[in-house]
Amino acid sequence: MAKRTSKPRQPPFQPLQDLIDEFGEHALTAMVEVTPVIAEILVAAVQDVFESEGFGKWPELADSTIAQRRGGPGQAIKILQDSGLLAGSINPESSPDSASAFTNVPYGAWHVIGTEHMPKRDFLEVDADLVQFEAAEVLLEAIQSFGAR
DSSP states (O other): OOOOOOOOOOOSOOHHHHHHHHHHHHHHHHHHHHHHHHHHHHHHHHHHHTTTTTTTTTTOOOOHHHHTTTTTTTTTOOOSSSSSSGGOOOEEEEEETEEEOOOTTTHHHHHOOOOSSSOOOOOOOHHHHHHHHHHHHHHHHHHHHHHHH
């Protein structure tokens, strides 16, 4: 997957709320159509977290974990991606007024919160500004399309 990059923006950055405030009912109507797209944006953002290993902030693997990895020590397998099950399980979910990314892999929750013996590696901690920006672009396009109907 190609790396997505942040675009310049001025704080405070609340583009979705700004669009809803500006376009009112048109924005809310368009939102129903774009929540599935926003859910896909969230999935891509979670994949960015996996690809970057928590944007380089995740703790290194323990020696005992490295020794147990598929193919043995020295394999260049990214953190939380030994089998690929967790990273491959991220799915979009949407309703008329919400969008999310989720996993049905039970042990995923332990990575998000961490445990006494396992450090937190929150793969759901996405670049919220970038997600907001991309979602706002999609919503604005839908509003403009809605106005042309």
